[in-house]
Amino acid sequence: MAKYWASSGVDLHLELDPAPGRRRAVEDALRAAVRDGRLPPGTRLPSTRALAAGLGLARGTVSAAYDQLAEEGYLTTRPGSGTEVADALPPAPAPIGSPAAAGPPRPIGSPAAAGPQPVHDLRPGQPDVSAFPARAWVRATRHVLAAAPADVFGPCDPRGRIELRTALAGYLGRTRGVRTTPDRIVVTTGFVQSLNLLAEALGEGPFAMEDPGHDFYREVLRRAGRAIVPLAVDEQGARTGDLTSGVAAAVLTPAHQYPTGVPLAPARRRLLRAWGGPVIEDDYDGEFRYDRRPVGALQGMAPDQVVYCGTTSESLSPALRLGWMALPPALVGPVAEAKLHADAHTGVLGQLVLARLVDVHDYDRHVRAARLRYRRRRELLLARLGPGPAAPLPGARLPGVTAGLRALLLLPPSGPAESAVLAACERRGIALRGLSPLRQTPGPGGLLIGYAAPSERAFPAALDALADALTWATAERSAINAENPDNSGVPG
Missing domain, CATH: 3.40.640.10 (Type I PLP-dependent aspartate aminotransferase-like (Major domain))
Incomplete structure (x- = not known):
């Protein structure tokens, strides 16, 4: 029969399954509470004496469970400060046969990666929350x-x-x-x-x-x-x-x-x-x-x-x-x-x-300070990606007035295609938007590049990564055109 515990000092709800043994039951219940978020990082746990009394167990049983979970990285024990849920939890064991159990996850930017956080966040419409x-x-x-x-x-x-x-x-x-x-x-x-x-x-x-x-x-x-x-x-x-x-x-x-x-x-x-x-x-x-x-x-x-x-x-x-x-x-x-x-x-x-x-x-x-900060970033973006002999994507245009938190980079008619550039960005962990989903009728491809979301320190590296992606996509398109001269000038 499951047991429950609560005290007036630190309220806690545990369900103990007696089948695996008393100490193991306490370990499993606490581990599950931490894993599912009911006990978030930093939560202070009751003393071993209080928890043992509430559950009707020996104090040594609860102490041994605490020690085991501390060794696994779920809890931290500090003299004079009691026992708390650890700030950084150990990775959950993957089920046998799952992709995670077979080895480390794919790198960020891999097409097979499931929803990774971008290395460089250039999505439009986001301010610098830092x-x-x-x-x-x-x-x-x-x-x-x-x-x-x-x-x-x-x-x-x-x-x-x-x-x-x-x-x-x-x-x-x-x-x-x-x-x-x-x-x-x-x-x-x-x-x-x-x-x-x-x-x-x-x-x-x-x-x-x-x-x-x-x-x-x-x-x-x-x-x-x-x-x-x-x-x-x-x-x-x-x-x-x-x-x-x-x-x-x-x-x-x-x-x-x-x-x-x-x-x-x-x-x-x-x-x-x-x-x-x-x-x-x-x-x-x-x-x-x-x-x-x-x-x-x-x-x-x-x-x-x-x-x-x-x-x-x-x-x-x-x-x-x-x-x-x-x-x-x-x-x-x-x-x-x-x-x-x-x-x-x-x-x-x-x-x-x-x-x-x-x-x-x-x-x-705040708005005036943000305006100066975003203006500097836009100038850096124009200098890095704008027209000129060192442009990573010759023929691309940056239309529109000097305003806002993002810029539109229109791709040249000769390519590379929007999908190819986005794929090159994804491989480098760059998050931004393509222009095509915003159209209701077909038109030229492009990229919406947000320059507000990265911090001041991170923005130059994000621009370098984007320029590298554009250069790579341009070189790849040039190689395709060289192999198929009849198709040159047609985006693909």
Whole structure:
């Protein structure tokens, strides 16, 4: 019969199988609790006397079990500090006949490797989380907890706390040219939730989305029951003149089109006003323009037509789950109702801490520092991969304005193919994105290279690895063309 133990000092739940013997039963139960995460690293265990008394066993039996697990690396025992779960656990034994039992795992980058962590993380859309302003966040959290009124810990307006909505109205007005008021802002958990709420609140019909554009957001809207109409993009941004009356809304990235990097031309902005339908403006990285002042938000031109969406995902961290919408008056009620039934409201403490960061300008200081840091990285990327006699991929182009947290490298028509370059990157442990999945209609291949995620120290090595992958893919393609002269100039 299984035995259980708990004490008022250190609560613990163990199930002992008496079949293998008492000491072995204690070992197996503790080992299983550590392995499945019920006893995480650093957990302090009860004394051998207390555990033995609770289980009705001899103290020597429990002491022997502790000693065995310490030898195996599951526990650590320090004189005067008791026994704790080890910080680094020994590898779990692999089942006989499994690939792991046959030998060491394949190296990172191997096509057969199952989900390895990249050596060089150049995925787009990710900030340098090592530069998160932790001290400022802690200061703001302490202030909020000390000064917060009692109602902070009660139900929240589905639109969000008034403190954050007020801070955002001022900040967005002075930095992005957004024309709004606190009562027209709804706080969300990010752009994905904003899209879902708008899909529910807006009238029937398909959504127009840029082509190429963010494939994940297309899937979000499809899952919300919306059909997608491709809206072609050229060197002037989305072709807004192609919008028709049957479209329920147009989702655009006008300040810095994702992924081509071009801003929406003034004439295309005016065509949106003439179209007259709802516009969802994704200002995902509008604060990061490096060659001049950022382009003002589209919403400032038509606040009664454009829904302005922003988040902290690229400015601070995606882990915070904080986003916002500045809405036309007619949409505030329907969106707030949809938010109420989606999750009631966004987490309050994070809202108040962000409001404090904005109010005391710590948020501005962090964005300015990040802007300088990311500008230096972009310059390094252009110098390493841009056109010139030492370019690792001759004929490749880096279009778009100098902005954002990623660059688009368009591959030359003569190759190498996008798939070949991605394979070369994978073999070197480089994580980035190809352009093809972002297209709704076929077009030239390319790479989306994020330059924000690596730390300052790791970024140069990541660029070197990428340049090596491009050089290797170019040489391989040249060799194929030399062997098959009739196929040269045709990507494969």
